[in-house]
Amino acid sequence: xxxxxxxxxxxxxxxxxxxxxxxxxxxxxxxxxxxxxxxxxxxxxxxxxxxxxxxxxxxxxxxxxx
Amino acid sequence: xxxxxxxxxxxxxxxxxxxxxxxxxxxxxxxxxxxxxxxxxxxxxxxxxxxxxxxxxxxxxxxxxxxxxxxxxxxxxxxxxxxxxxxxxxxxxxxxxxxxxxxxxxxxxxxxxxxxxxxxxxxxxxxxxxxxxxxxxxxxxxxxxxxxxxxxxxxxxxxxxxxxxxxxxxxxxxxxxxxxxxxxxxxxxxxxxxxxxxxxxxxxxxxxxxxxxxxxxxxxxxxxxxxxxxxxxxxxxxxxxxxxxxxxxxxxxxxxxxxxxxxxxxxxxxxxxxxxxxxxxxxxxxxxxxxxxxxxxxxxxxxxxxxxxxxxxxxxxxxxxxxxxxxxxxxxxxxxxxxxxxxxxxx
Numbered sequence: 014x015x016x017x018x019x020x021x022x023x024x025x026x027x028x029x030x031x032x033x034x035x036x037x038x039x040x041x042x043x044x045x046x047x048x049x050x051x052x053x054x055x056x057x058x059x060x061x062x063x064x065x066x067x068x069x070x071x072x073x074x075x076x077x078x079x
Numbered sequence: 080x081x082x083x084x085x086x087x088x089x090x091x092x093x094x095x096x097x098x099x100x101x102x103x104x105x106x107x108x109x110x111x112x113x114x115x116x117x118x119x120x121x122x123x124x125x126x127x128x129x130x131x132x133x134x135x136x137x138x139x140x141x142x143x144x145x146x147x148x149x150x151x152x153x154x155x156x157x158x159x160x161x162x163x164x165x166x167x168x169x170x171x172x173x174x175x176x177x178x179x180x181x182x183x184x185x186x187x188x189x190x191x192x193x194x195x196x197x198x199x200x201x202x203x204x205x206x207x208x209x210x211x212x213x214x215x216x217x218x219x220x221x222x223x224x225x226x227x228x229x230x231x232x233x234x235x236x237x238x239x240x241x242x243x244x245x246x247x248x249x250x251x252x253x254x255x256x257x258x259x260x261x262x263x264x265x266x267x268x269x270x271x272x273x274x275x276x277x278x279x280x281x282x283x284x285x286x287x288x289x290x291x292x293x294x295x296x297x298x299x300x301x302x303x304x305x306x307x308x309x310x311x312x313x314x315x316x317x318x319x320x321x322x323x324x325x326x327x328x329x330x331x332x333x334x335x336x337x338x339x340x341x342x343x344x345x346x347x348x349x350x351x352x353x354x355x356x357x358x359x360x361x362x363x364x365x366x367x368x369x370x371x372x373x374x375x376x377x378x379x380x381x382x383x384x385x386x387x388x389x390x391x392x393x394x395x396x397x398x399x400x401x402x403x404x405x406x407x408x409x410x411x412x413x414x415x416x417x418x419x420x421x422x423x424x425x426x
Contacts, residue, residue: 053320077219079237
């Protein structure tokens with residue numbers, strides 16, 4: 014299905030949940046906040062939040078440099 | 080009375096443009112002058128933060144950093160120059176020198192140290208606000224937890240590549256850093272591995288600085304209650320609105336402050352991507368004595384009032400500080416660094 018990830022349309026065939034999306038992108042375990050359709054998810058909610066076509070997902074990477 | 084008038088005249092002349100800005104005004108300027116802030120880390124973010132705080136007339140600015148100025152810093156760390164590299168000045172010393180010539184009306188405190196569980200309480204004492212100029216999450220979690228415990232607001236900033244983000248965390252009012260992230264693994268993406276461009280640093284630090292100014296003048300209504308994030312090269316800007324704190328957050332909800340639990344301290348840490356291992360010794364180092372001791376065996380030794388640099392025959396370099404810290408440069412291997420430390424410094 015098509016998802017809008019950080020403003021870009023991306024096709025994700027396998028992903029069923031937000032956690033799947035994050036895993037497919039290789040970002041599990043990184044300092045990251047996920048937002049789905051404008052709602053911030055706790056990391057515990059990633060696995061229970063199902064993705065649907067057209068869902069807007071923002072993955073905000075925490076930046077460590079200074 | 081005369082003195083006060085003079086003080087007022089000087090203040091008006093120096094800060095006139097900022098005082099003409101109605102949300103600050105004369106009352107706000109006085110609040111800034113009566114405020115104290117701590118800047119942790121005086122690298123790219125820290126130098127911009129300090130520059131803003133000093134020019135804005137924040138009365139007391141305490142700066143702490145563990146490192147010294149190197150040539151690769153000059154591309155973005157705006158308070159340093161080539162002479163500081165030649166002099167091998169610790170960053171806070173070089174910054175203090177520069178900032179004193181910018182504004183002699185503010186009280187500057189320069190502390191060469193690593194921020195740890197052992198000194199964080201003393202560093203926070205008397206501070207109204209903490210500005211984050213660090214380059215790692217371990218120290219940020221320590222700041223986050225210590226600030227929330229002490230009830231001191233903390234502005235987070237981070238920059239790498241062309242990406243940056245910033246937020247202000249206020250105990251009792253906003254979520255904390257731990258509400259958003261539980262791990263600090265940046266996947267090896269640091270300024271020293273994938274680089275950083277200077278403009279993003281200035282923008283991030285300026286977001287932090289303006290939130291600091293709002294907070295210090297009491298402009299609570301205008302506090303940004305979101306995390307701003309942007310990529311200035313690839314033209315993306317996103318604002319993550321703060322919600323409620325994370326239920327069960329170990330810092331701001333359960334008040335367990337994990338970073339403040341005394342662990343058997345890691346005496347040796349690899350400074351990510353820097354080819355540097357820092358080893359914290361147990362005893363202070365008398366640098367002139369060590370200079371004499373190591374001169375016969377080293378390729379070169381250089382002493383200044385703040386540190387001793389020793390070029391080892393093995394190719395690595397030791398940078399020794401009076402507080403007992405030693406940077407082993409030229410390796411990221413902790414075992415190798417400990418071997419060299421044991422060989423030349425012992426204990």
